[in-house]
Amino acid sequence: MSGAVDMRPSNEPTPPNEPKPSTEPKPAPNQAENSDQVKHNVLRRFLRHKLAVTGFVLLALLVLLAVFAPYVAPHDPNFVDPVSMDDSPSRLHPFGLDTVGRDVLSRVIVASRISLSVGVVAVGIYVIIGSVLGSLAGYFGGVLDVLLTRVCDTVLSFPQIVLIIVIVGVIGPSIWNIMVVLGLLGWPQIFRIVRGQFLSLREQDFVQAGRAMGARDGRLIFRHVLPNSMGPILVAATFGTASAILTEAALSYLGLGVQPPQASWGNLLIQAQSITVIEQQPWLWVPPGMLIFVSVLAINFVGDGLRDALDPRLKL
Amino acid sequence: MIRKRSAWLALAVALALLLGACTSSKPAEPKQDAAPKPAAPKILTVGMWSSPDSFSTITNKTTYGSRVFELIYPSLFVMTDKLEFEPRVAESVTVSDKQDMFTFKLRKNAKWSDGKPITADDVAYTFQVIAHPDTPTSRRNLIDTIKGLDKDGISETKDFNVAGIKVIDANTIEFTTKAPVDKDAFMEKVAAGIWIMPKSVVEPAVKANLKGLDKADFVMNPTVFGGAFRLVKFVPDQYIEFAPNPDYFMGKPKLDKVFYKIVGQATFAAALQAGEIDLSAGNGIGEVPIADWEKVSTLPTMTPVPYVAPAYQYLDFNVALPEFSNPKIREAFAHAINRPLIVQRLLKGQGEVLNSPLNSSNKYYRKDLQSQLQYDKDLAKKMLTENGWDFNKEVVLLTPTGNKVREDSADIIMANLLDVGVKVKIEKVEFATRQARSKDGKFQISLVGFSSTFDPDFSSQVMTGAAFNERKYSSAAMDDLLSKGKLAVKFDEKKAIYDKAQEQFVKDVPYLTLYSVNALCVVNKRVIAAKPGPNGLTWNAHLWDIKQ
Amino acid sequence: MLKYLLKRVLIALPVILGVTIIMYTMISLMPGDIVDLMVEPNLSQQAKDQRRHELGLDRPVPIQYARWLGRSVQGDLGYSFVNSQPVSKRIGQRVGPTLLLSLTALGIAYLVAIPVGVVSATKQYSVWDYGSSVLALVGVSIPGFFLGIGLIYIFALKLHVLPVSGMRSLGVETTVDLIRHLVMPAVVLSVGTMGAVTRYTRSSMLDVVRQDYIRTARAKGVKERGVVYKHALRNALLPVITLLGLQLPNLLAGAIITESVFNWPGMGRLVIEAISNRDYPVLMGTSLLTAVMVVAGGLLTDVLYSAADPRIRFS
Secondary structure, three states: OOHHHOOOOOOOOOOOOOOOOOOOOOOOOOHHHHHHHHHHHHHHHHHHOHHHHHHHHHHHHHHHHHHOHHHHOOOOOOOOOOOOOOOOOOOOOOOOEOOOOOEHHHHHHHHHHHHHHHHHHHHHHHHHHHHHHHHHHHHHOHHHHHHHHHHHHHHHOOOHHHHHHHHHHHHOOOHHHHHHHHHHHHHHHHHHHHHHHHHHHOOOHHHHHHHHOOOOHHHHHHHHHHHHHHHHHHHHHHHHHHHHHHHHHHHHHOOOOOOOOOOOHHHHHHHHHOHHHHHHOHHHHHHHHHHHHHHHHHHHHHHHHHHHHHOHHHOO | OOOHHHHOHHHHHHHHHHHHHHHHHHHHOOOOOOOOOOOOOOEEEEEEOOOOOOOOOOOOOOHHHHHHHOOOOOEOEEEOOOOOEEEOOEEEEEEOOOOOEEEEEEOOOOEOOOOOEOOHHHHHHHHHHHHOOOOOOOOHHHOOOEOOEOOOOOEOOOOOOOOOEEEEEOOEEEEEEOOOOOHHHHHHHHHOOOEOOOHHHHHHHHHHOOOOHHHOHHHHOOOOOOOOEEEEEEEOOOEEEEEEOOOOOOOOOOOOEEEEEEOOHHHHHHHHHOOOOOEEOEOOOEOOOHHHHHHHHOOOOEEEOOEOOOEEEEEEEOOOOHHHOOHHHHHHHHHHOOHHHHHHHHOOOOEEEOOOOOOOOOOOOOHHHHHOOOOOHHHHHHHHHHOOOOOOOEEEEEEEOOOHHHHHHHHHHHHHHHHOOOEEEEEEEOHHHHHHHHHOOOOOEEEEEEEOOOOOOOHHHHOOOOOOOOOOOOOHHHHHHHHHHHHOOOHHHHHHHHHHHHHHHHHHOOEEEEEEEOEOOEEEOOEEOOOOEOOEOHHHHHHOEEOO | OHHHHHHHHHHHHHHHHHHHHHHHHHHHHOOOOHHHHHOOOOOOHHHHHHHHHHHOOOOOHHHHHHHHHHHHHOOOOOEOOOOOOEHHHHHHHHHHHHHHHHHHHHHHHHHHHHHHHHHHHHOOOOHHHHHHHHHHHHHHOOOHHHHHHHHHHHHHHHOOOOOOOOOOOOOOOOHHHHHHHHHHHHHHHHHHHHHHHHHHHHHHHHHHHOOHHHHHHHHOOOOHHHHHHHHHHHHHHHHHHHHHHHHHHHHHHOOHHHHHHHOOOOHHHHHHHHHHHOOHHHHHHHHHHHHHHHHHHHHHHHHHHHHHOOOOOOO
């Protein structure tokens, strides 16, 4: 499946046209012009990554679907059909009816709002917390590092799913609660990756060089070190988004997902707990399953493309 | 500086993890399968959702435990699948004319597995320990009709003395009740509801630490048995293995082994289909999920044995709140909710709509009342309007998790109520949370289930101030009927009272009984005699067999 | 080194203390208790109060916690509210099966993922790369319970090659039987990790192979294989090790769903039951154990870091 999208000239790990010498991060004389150019290059490289573009288009479509869900859905997703006992797909209900008697297609469409926002909001919260704290700890080291690492260790020392279940037990299951809990508990992952990256980058030549040349700390972090960590953060964030969507599904399986009659893809997929449904009623689980899969795939390809595009080593 | 050793670190780590995994598996596997196999041993495997909490008939807390200890300990009588009483360690019972004295004659040949006879002393001791205030037990509500016990089933003298239990001789025991009782209710709760434990085993533990009796050795590792089977091995969350008790007083069981295999709901149907389990343990502890019922019950290897159990689901109203204090409003809700739809759609027809706490498994059930409280949304709307329902008010439907059908029913109920203009919001919470909220009266309407005995008495749910009347319903007429019902001892007299009580229930709708779902059980066709029924599975364990 | 380890352990103590305090508080805030759940509903209020008193539930939360802590320090984790068995025994019964499952899954994941990730990175944009990327993504995007039931359907019901669930066939104690039961849950549990590790390894390798010292090595004429395996891989493993460290807490209670689907007799199911039954002693016991394991895992991560990157030194 890759031949067609293979737009790179070589299979070599480093592109042969890689131009930069090792002392690359010299302060550029013209800041504004340079940053515009960087943005332009990032965009150009991203657009060359066909899988990423495909992913982006898919994702955009899903987001559009989510935004306009109420207008797209053919039926009221919560309307219980009191008459029809036949659940199988029909012209009126292309994906059939669920066990309660509601239109599955409409529910799947409306569920996209919930599922996508769980992923985005939760990961958004923890990427911000994790990157900021991780950068601070990894770059400055010392007391700050020790302190933040302790906090991180404490959060990490809980069995995550257990803590989520307990917190949800206290504050009650609702989609907002789940987003916030996932966001507040997920940051150590980013924190440790960023900090780990810093530990190895801090000693590297170009950072040392920058420091020796009198670059200010904040500048160093944001101009040179953070972009270097961007790859792992992005990969983590994409996987994080995926896993937040899946965690919501897992919580649904345990009965702690969204509040009914709301639907999320995970919540719709738990219909597939039954062997009979898997075997005889694919219309109940294939659509939400495919949407989870496609959205995760799309998010990951976008992350992949961004990663390549943002890589400072490939800059210019 | 860069060495090969560290370059392969990752693989080493991974390998170490894998090896660690392999070694950790070893200690648990003595190689026993080389033992010579006897010709086709007869093995029966029962599927159950969860592990038993204990094998002690006194301190047990869950149905998973009680349905299993029935195999290894004897009771005076058992309740058959036809809900009749059959003698076990007692060979007969004599009831006094006033129905306040029950004399049981024990079998002379009944022996514990350590060779000691099963005597009236063992029987009395089991009851006395349960009655002692320090004993950690939840079985006192079964015996609280016996003389010398308070309303909680605790000895009035706060010790082992129970005035109403008298050992006449080694093979005769006599129970006296506080007042005349319904014979069937007494037999169900006392004779067929308490399983006898060997005094020789229990007494030392009682003397050592009564308050910690639930931690005694015999609780998890019973060694002396009096039932049809003896416990061989219990592997928590995996299986329980039983072997026949050769000295069983009803004759040596025909099977060579019985397993209770722990199988979760998600794979229960698959395990039946794959032949890993032969039958389902029964109502509430091991059933085929409704979604898989059609498939499993039509498997060529299986015989479906669905039955009506004394259990039902209901919609609770917080009657203490002004908006639900009016019975007409509650009745309007009953008309608004399409209960037949719930039974058809969610239960796939495997259940019945219910208008009172007594369902068709109960002999006091009034079928004719089923014509009441029909689904009629126009009538519901009219009644709501006439009785001043505030259509701007939002009602929160508290729904506990853990029962898929019940959770789905909340969606239908919500849609139905919206249909008549009642604004509803579902609040799904953990079961324990629901219990706490209900207890504290912090709810408007709520879904939950209830299971009872075959005795028709439902006073604990609706009598003024009763322990389980969390909705704070109170009606002088109902209180009067149910108090009389408790004292009634003859069927006809009792029937007349509970007929009226059910009418009163339908009129008042203290809570709306929604439906009663059939216990969805199956038995493999190779199994003989074993069949889950309304009162469990184990009553004829000694007759269970496998077709060769 | 030893001094460093000792210091780390001392630092870890407040972390563990913090974890238990937070956990106890959270658990106490959960509505409902065992008495309402377990005891016969007909029991009078007086009898229920008595039961609460026996379990210590009538005391203020800080005092309950202090009592728990006092006993735990002496090695007594208390008794399960549900079946009155010692918590240590209940946990002990389940640690073995859980570690067997989760370590096997982790082993499978890393054994497959690291080589695949490396090949993906060295042959970036090749068929290999795309193929493994897509597979990795398929892996991480399937909900565990769904994959589990799907596998059961295919391998147990249709092909009849593997047992439906459980850890052993009834009464059978052979290793082969154990492995047959282990295959599906271990695969289900490893798939997500495998995808993540593949991606991390690939991403990390890509970063590293563009670093100067790799170019230097190449320029010096080191053979490509040597560049990849000797020079690049070990640097690329740093983030992967971080990931391994992050997965340690999940070894004990992370397999809740997999264990439920496959009826694996592990800690995950114990924890779930403990939460729904408000079985505080069991819940606290497992939390404590996990916290201790995580701290140990953190130490291990640091040690591995220093082994992989000699520039990191303990101070």
